[in-house]
Amino acid sequence: MAACEGNGNADQRIGEALIKEVIEEELREVPAAEEVPPLTPLTNQVQSEQEKKMVLELAKMIRIIGDNVKNNQPLEDAIDGIRRAPGSKWDLFQQVAAKVFEQGITWERIAVLFYVAGRLAVKLVEAHLPQSVREIMQWTVDFFRNNLLSWIREHGGWISSFSELAAASMRTVSGVQLYGVLLIFVAGLALGSLITLKLLPRQ
Template sequence: MACEGNGMSDERIGEALIKEVIQEELKDVPREDVPPLTPVTGKVKEEEEKVVNQLAKITRIIGDRVKDDAELKDAIDGFIGCPSSGSMSDRFKEVANKVLESGITWERIAVLFYVAGKLAHRMVEAHIPQSVRDILRCTVEFFRNNLLGWIRKHGGWINSFSDLAMASMQSVSSMSSQSSALALIFITGLAIGSFISWRLTRQS
């Protein structure tokens, strides 16, 4: 059962997650260089916000694992380096299709959102910060058109926790210096996810 059946919106959660991941990638950029990112949909509910916060942490862990991937770097560089080769939406679709070329999974969705954050950061570095809003718009548009149906079919964001947590734990094992902190994030996220799932089950 997807989140909507329990008063939570997979669409709101996804869009809020995209915005959160992009903002996280821009946290070290001077505030005056970043245009404000207004919510695409209505304000998330308190329980949805907890889901978003935990998913953002897990996405960051997974993103740290793939940040040195040569193919992803090439896709990001190609996006930034060819501003005249089609609309931004079309160029973003090319990057997204590269990320998802082996099929949609929870982990690949997290990687795509992470890549969107990296694209936004590179836009600021290239002195075209106004494009950050376009990156947000393109990512949300792709999410709605290509990922939301899959997410709902697979039980909603609540059901993503176990797969994403497993992927993040694989990252933990390869980063021993940070393993304690990341393991704590993993356990916290899994606990909150389980708690929310339990509450929603009780309410249904």
């Protein structure tokens, strides 16, 4: 139970390291991933082997959960086909991330949020926007700190997530219209990010 000590400080470190691990794991499959600026300065680092082990085990389960939606063609189409959208990128991110949890926070939905952030990072690198990966990382970390960390602490810390995430990784990801929520989430993120591309001067 060491991960729950220190008034939940370990839960913040583990959560931030987990976001980074999930994004970097997705980027390992992309040949151009070396172009991505370092993500390490954006998060707190784990402070023990136990915390590191927890991050790696949680990342494995998130990867399995995410693989259940990875080949959903509407999801891929939403990521690939977005062209433009109005509004602030950060505001849009908050709106669509809140949409994921509009019917409540669960460990499974937290896992999906982290995984989709990783998938979007891959798409941005493939679109030659590696600098935007840091934005995705920062937005996800900020949302985690402001909206999810208290819930995680109140529900026993990351150590309490293993049973639910293990069960979720053994079945098709479910939930209230999860695919629809994912489409909204990814579409919103991609829209906001590609606005940046349109605003950047041509080189």
